[in-house]
Amino acid sequence: MTSLSRLIGLPLVALVLVCGVLGVQVASGGGTFEPLQPADPCAERAVTSRADGIDGLTERLVLLGIDGAACSLGVTREALTLELAQAGTRTDAEIDALREGLLAAVPRMKDDGSLPPASELVDEALDNADLNGLLETAIRAIPDSVVDAALKTDDVLTRAIDDLDLRALLANLDSRDDLDAQIQIAITQAVKDSLAARLRDLL
Amino acid sequence: MAPLLAVTVALVLADSAVVTLALPDILRHLDASVAQVAWVLIAFNLVLGLTAVPAAVVFARSQPRVVSAAGIAVFAGSSAWCAVAQSIEVLIAARCLQALGGALALVGCLELLVAVYGERRGVAAWVTAGVVGTAIGPFAGGVLTEVFSWQAIFVVQVPFAALAVPAALAVAATPDLTPDRHRPALRPNLTLALLSAALTAALFLLVLLLVEGWRQSPGVAALTVSVVPVAALAARPLARLLRPSHEVEVASGCFLIAGGLAGLAILPSADLVWTIPPQALIGLGLGLTVDQLTSRAMEMRLPRVRHAAWTISARHVGVVVGLMILTPVFTADLQDAQVPAQEAITSLVLDAELLPEDKISIAEALGGELSQQQGRVPDLSHAFATADLPSEERPAAARLERDLDAQLERAATWAFRDSFLIGAGLALLALLTVVWPHRRKTP
Numbered sequence: 001m002t003s004l005s006r007l008i009g010l011p012l013v014a015l016v017l018v019c020g021v022l023g024v025q026v027a028s029g030g031g032t033f034e035p036l037q038p039a040d041p042c043a044e045r046a047v048t049s050r051a052d053g054i055d056g057l058t059e060r061l062v063l064l065g066i067d068g069a070a071c072s073l074g075v076t077r078e079a080l081t082l083e084l085a086q087a088g089t090r091t092d093a094e095i096d097a098l099r100e101g102l103l104a105a106v107p108r109m110k111d112d113g114s115l116p117p118a119s120e121l122v123d124e125a126l127d128n129a130d131l132n133g134l135l136e137t138a139i140r141a142i143p144d145s146v147v148d149a150a151l152k153t154d155d156v157l158t159r160a161i162d163d164l165d166l167r168a169l170l171a172n173l174d175s176r177d178d179l180d181a182q183i184q185i186a187i188t189q190a191v192k193d194s195l196a197a198r199l200r201d202l203l
Numbered sequence: 204m205a206p207l208l209a210v211t212v213a214l215v216l217a218d219s220a221v222v223t224l225a226l227p228d229i230l231r232h233l234d235a236s237v238a239q240v241a242w243v244l245i246a247f248n249l250v251l252g253l254t255a256v257p258a259a260v261v262f263a264r265s266q267p268r269v270v271s272a273a274g275i276a277v278f279a280g281s282s283a284w285c286a287v288a289q290s291i292e293v294l295i296a297a298r299c300l301q302a303l304g305g306a307l308a309l310v311g312c313l314e315l316l317v318a319v320y321g322e323r324r325g326v327a328a329w330v331t332a333g334v335v336g337t338a339i340g341p342f343a344g345g346v347l348t349e350v351f352s353w354q355a356i357f358v359v360q361v362p363f364a365a366l367a368v369p370a371a372l373a374v375a376a377t378p379d380l381t382p383d384r385h386r387p388a389l390r391p392n393l394t395l396a397l398l399s400a401a402l403t404a405a406l407f408l409l410v411l412l413l414v415e416g417w418r419q420s421p422g423v424a425a426l427t428v429s430v431v432p433v434a435a436l437a438a439r440p441l442a443r444l445l446r447p448s449h450e451v452e453v454a455s456g457c458f459l460i461a462g463g464l465a466g467l468a469i470l471p472s473a474d475l476v477w478t479i480p481p482q483a484l485i486g487l488g489l490g491l492t493v494d495q496l497t498s499r500a501m502e503m504r505l506p507r508v509r510h511a512a513w514t515i516s517a518r519h520v521g522v523v524v525g526l527m528i529l530t531p532v533f534t535a536d537l538q539d540a541q542v543p544a545q546e547a548i549t550s551l552v553l554d555a556e557l558l559p560e561d562k563i564s565i566a567e568a569l570g571g572e573l574s575q576q577q578g579r580v581p582d583l584s585h586a587f588a589t590a591d592l593p594s595e596e597r598p599a600a601a602r603l604e605r606d607l608d609a610q611l612e613r614a615a616t617w618a619f620r621d622s623f624l625i626g627a628g629l630a631l632l633a634l635l636t637v638v639w640p641h642r643r644k645t646p
Contacts, residue, residue: 009445010491014455017487018462021480022469028477030469035540035614036547051558059559078546081553085570176563 041070041077053116053124058183060114061105061157068101069094084170095166102161110154118151119144128184150198151191159190205319207363207370208312209328211275213336214360215305217343219248219522220403223410224345224421224428225353232353235291237537241530244407245523246295250302251309252519258306259512267314267376272368274307279364286357306515308364309333311371313511318376326501329511334494338432338486341406345425384505390636391500392517394453397633398492399521401460404529404626405431405485408619409467409478411533415580416615417473418608427475430482431489438490449495454637456491459484461630468623473612488630493518525629533622537580537615544614545573548607555603557596564590565600569607580615583607 022030039045047063049056070080073093084094109115126136163186172178222229222243230240262270281301288294317325347355406428413424442452466481497514504510552566568586587604 006446006448007451010442010447010451010455011458013441013445014458014462017484018459018465021466021484022462024480025466025469025471025477028471030466030471033469033471033473033613034617035543035610036550037543038546038550049559050556055559063553076546077553078549081549082545085566 038076038078041067041075041080054121054128057116057121060109061102064105064108065098065102068104069097070101072097072100085173090167090170095170098166099161099164103158106154106157106161115153115157117144117148118153118156119147121153122147125187151194155194155197156187156190159193160186163189163193204370204373205316205328207367208271208315208319208374209332210363211278211308211367212312212316212329212332213339214363215251215278215309216333216336217340218301218305218360219251219337219340219519220244220406221340221344221356222353223341223407224414224424225348225356226411227414228348228353228421229291229294233288233291233294237534238530239291241526242295243291243298245526245530247298247302247305248519248522248526250299251306252516252521252523254303254306255310255512255515255519256509259310259506259509262307262310262314262508263506267311267318268372268374270307271311271315271374272371274304274309274311275364275367275371277301277304278308279361279368280304282357282360282364286354286361306512308367309515310508310512314376314508315371315374317507318374322507326498326507326511330494330497333497334435334489335432337493338435338489339429341410342425342429342432345410345421345428349420349422349425383509385503385510387510387513388500388502388504391496392513394457394633394636395493395496395500395514396517396521396524397629397636398457398460398496399518400525400528401464401626401630401633402485402489403522403525404622404629405460405464405467405482407526408529408533408622408626409482412615412619413475413478416619417475417612418580418582419475423475427478428482430479431486434483434486435490438487441487442491449499450637453492453495454634456488456495457630457634457637459488459491461488461627461634463488464623464627464630468620468627470616473609473616492633525626528629529622529625532625533619536618536621540614540618543617544611547610547614548573551603551606551610556599557603561590561592561596561600564592565603580611583611 025031045064045067047060047067049059049063051059066080066084067077070077073080075083080094084090084098106115123140126139131139160183165182169179169182172182226240226243229235229243230237233240258274278301281297281304284297285294285301288297313326313329316328319325320328344356347353347359409428410424413419413427414421419427438456447455463481463484463486466484467478470477470481500514500517501507501510548569552562552569555562555565557565565586568590569583572581572583572586583604587600590600592600
């Protein structure tokens with residue numbers, strides 16, 4: 001064996017082995033094996049829900065609303081969600097951003113056709129509402145076309161979001177019953193206000 | 204007699220890293236923090252590194268067989284003490300005593316092996332036993348932890364060491380009264396120290412990544428890291444084939460270790476298979492360097508036992524330096540990885556194909572689990588097991604659990620990246636000490 005091969009033989013083998021291993025790893029995604037990067041909240045995101053009716057509508061609205069709020073606060077949707085899930089007081093900026101995000105989500109859903117007409121939600125709303133049996137039967141008897149003409153989903157949602165005490169709502173995240181009750185009151189009030197406004201317009 | 208002494212050498216040097224795979228179990232059993240549990244390793248290596256040379260000085264003035272037997276007996280007794288320790292503080296104290304006995308046993312066994320086998324064969328047996336112990340330590344520790352418990356690692360050492368006590372007393376060795384003729388070999392010892400620090404990164408961090416980050420059992424992790432000693436076996440045939448000079452062989456070994464550590468820093472997935480090629484590089488590098496450097500540091504230097512002690516000191520101080528540098532880095536990186544991991548988990552839960560109320564149930568269970576696991580990689584399976592979900596939602600929940608586990612694996616792997624790169628840097632520094640031009644001696 002020559003002195004040259006004794007000098008460069010092993011280093012050459014080592015170089016080939018190291019370059020081979022590192023090359024294959026980099027080509028297979030080595031160096032980029034990191035946790036999922038949160039998406040830009042200001043970029044449009046398609047949101048879906050496995051639930052139907054009011055639950056599905058609420059989920060899509062909240063997902064879009066959080067996106068919008070995160071965008072205006074300059075944080076990721078995930079960071080804002082984690083922040084809101086923590087106990088503690090909310091800043092005015094967070095409350096305002098969340099309300100604006102939810103309000104902005106309503107026309108977006110209306111534009112993309114994912115906002116159902118009010119008649120599709122009435123039966124479920126009546127099931128959850130604690131109404132007099134006679135009144136409930138009477139409302140169920142109203143034709144869908146009349147319900148849709150009298151109540152616009154986007155108007156009801158906008159009024160409900162405006163009425164909602166978001167600070168109290170976020171403080172009640174741990175109590176599902178308190179949360180439902182608070183939303184129920186806001187929606188009922190929004191329906192009343194929407195009907196009253198519609199009546200005023202007609203008169 | 205002599206095989207028992209060689210086994211003792213292997214046991215003492217295996218103890219340097221034998222508990223690595225048991226650290227997560229020790230952490231849980233003794234309710235310790237990651238930083239505290241690292242001291243189970245650091246304490247042993249620090250005491251061994253600091254007492255090896257003084258032990259050699261004491262040794263030169265005493266009866267070799269008596270000092271060796273005393274050292275082995277202390278090692279055996281303190282191993283038993285480690286096995287019954289009920290707190291992390293007691294375990295660390297027992298490990299310090301174990302290292303003290305180990306230092307006396309190591310230097311003593313060298314002289315006794317030389318007395319039995321003769322100079323050349325005795326030193327070769329001592330060096331080989333040390334390399335074998337260092338290489339298979341983590342594997343043996345992992346298997347014992349998996350099959351029995353972490354205490355078994357210490358229990359199995361007791362009978363071997365106890366049998367080595369009469370074996371040491373039976374060897375008729377005379378005290379080595381050779382005056383201190385040579386200075387310690389600075390360059391090979393420095394290279395040895397830097398390489399030991401780098402190899403610590405390889406073994407300690409890889410094991411933690413496998414067990415804590417990827418949730419592998421100690422047995423699977425042990426099997427995985429056994430690639431290192433197996434690959435080390437290929438080093439001698441390769442060196443015989445290419446017949447490089449000593450410097451070229453050590454430099455190539457350092458480069459292979461640096462390359463292997465860089466490979467561990469850029470793993471493309473959490474599949475165990477991907478750890479094999481980088482580990483093979485490290486094992487090959489280990490086989491080309493450690494015994495060569497140890498022999499070179501002792502070659503033609505007297506008294507032999509003193510220079511052997513310097514190599515032990517260099518190796519174990521190197522391990523301590525490695526642990527001291529890497530432990531704060533990876534614990535801080537693991538802490539920092541929590542935010543991206545939590546955000547990735549939040550993202551997947553928000554977009555999961557589950558009903559809203561089921562998402563909320565899972566989010567509540569995950570929140571509870573994550574808050575209890577500060578500073579450690581959480582186990583999410585409990586959250587999914589306790590979440591109140593209807594049976595038809597279970598398949599989607601299982602998919603989500605798999606996706607979340609994958610995110611945690613990604614976060615953990617990412618968190619270890621800098622530490623592996625620092626390890627690679629240490630191996631490159633070791634390479635620099637080899638290729639740095641020698642100062643010409645003035646005539």
